[in-house]
Amino acid sequence: MKSEYVNPFVEATVETYDTMVGVRPQRDGKLCRKAGIFAAYDLVGVLGLSGKVCGAVIMTTSVETGMKVVSSFLGEEVEATSPDLLDGFGELLNIVAGSAAAKLNGLNIKLALPTVIMGKEQRLTGKENSPWIVIPMAFPEWGKFNIEISMEEK
Amino acid sequence: MKSEYVNPFVEATVETYDTMVGVRPQRDGKLCRKAGIFAAYDLVGVLGLSGKVCGAVIMTTSVETGMKVVSSFLGEEVEATSPDLLDGFGELLNIVAGSAAAKLNGLNIKLALPTVIMGKEQRLTGKENSPWIVIPMAFPEWGKFNIEISMEEK
Numbered sequence: 001m002k003s004e005y006v007n008p009f010v011e012a013t014v015e016t017y018d019t020m021v022g023v024r025p026q027r028d029g030k031l032c033r034k035a036g037i038f039a040a041y042d043l044v045g046v047l048g049l050s051g052k053v054c055g056a057v058i059m060t061t062s063v064e065t066g067m068k069v070v071s072s073f074l075g076e077e078v079e080a081t082s083p084d085l086l087d088g089f090g091e092l093l094n095i096v097a098g099s100a101a102a103k104l105n106g107l108n109i110k111l112a113l114p115t116v117i118m119g120k121e122q123r124l125t126g127k128e129n130s131p132w133i134v135i136p137m138a139f140p141e142w143g144k145f146n147i148e149i150s151m152e153e154k
Numbered sequence: 155m156k157s158e159y160v161n162p163f164v165e166a167t168v169e170t171y172d173t174m175v176g177v178r179p180q181r182d183g184k185l186c187r188k189a190g191i192f193a194a195y196d197l198v199g200v201l202g203l204s205g206k207v208c209g210a211v212i213m214t215t216s217v218e219t220g221m222k223v224v225s226s227f228l229g230e231e232v233e234a235t236s237p238d239l240l241d242g243f244g245e246l247l248n249i250v251a252g253s254a255a256a257k258l259n260g261l262n263i264k265l266a267l268p269t270v271i272m273g274k275e276q277r278l279t280g281k282e283n284s285p286w287i288v289i290p291m292a293f294p295e296w297g298k299f300n301i302e303i304s305m306e307e308k
Contacts, residue, residue, distance in 0.1 A: 036237050048204070050265060051264070083190050083279040086279040111204060112208060113202060117273070122271050123273065125240040125270065127241065
């Protein structure tokens with residue numbers, strides 16, 4: 001994946017949270033490439049990307065941080081057992097991905113449906129020839145999250 | 155989601171497993187619509203769909219069944235801790251989705267990257283106005299799995 005695809009996702013993430021949730025996340029350490037099996041947080045949103053690319057973007061955080069984020073986004077407290085937690089997190093991912101796609105308009109990216117999975121001890125894989133680019137980020141008071149991107153031009 | 159979109163996914167699943175894995179899965183009970191929070195098996199493959207639709211298809215099974223399936227697909231035993239389990243399961247989902255997309259060629263479906271998540275106590279949500287269509291299926295000797303589809307025309 002080309003490195004110039006990273007910044008549009010970072011900018012889209014910061015702008016989306018700033019505008020929609022009223023909080024400004026920051027980069028939290030160096031980005032890294034992950035292949036093989038690696039761990040995710042307990043809340044994992046996946047959104048497929050197609051068009052001139054074949055890819056996906058993941059947004060993942062702890063249930064605790066996700067509850068703070070989505071409660072602020074929706075303007076009402078969400079419980080860990082509420083569908084609103086997953087639906088709200090998926091909607092935020094959808095806005096982030098739509099904003100990043102607009103910044104990468106030469107790639108004509110089409111968004112699939114966001115799918116959010118909540119579980120324990122969750123793991124993903126990346127392929128050696130097409131690893132995930134993991135961007136560690138954090139909210140000032142709510143905790144850490146990652147944006148993870150895998151995207152190849154067709 | 156239109157009901158005529160279901161059968162192409164069922165046919166694609168049967169044909170893919172028959173051809174690529176040498177086993178012929180069957181329907182295992184009535185399909186159902188799921189909204190709200192619902193459980194998935196421990197191995198969940200997600201593949202985003204776009205084009206004239208916005209959607210996703212999920213293939214989900216137990217780790218035990220997934221190991222049997224992927225071992226037969228790859229022609230070598232895979233362990234529960236191997237990236238090959240997740241990568242092989244994702245590749246099978248990719249073939250299923252590609253075959254279903256070809257059968258639904260009027261929809262011009264574009265596939266995103268398959269993403270496979272392995273975990274425990276995994277849950278998903280569906281929206282009331284756009285539920286997942288869950289198709290319970292089973293391998294003759296290996297156990298149960300589901301194909302789950304959510305797809306709306308744009």
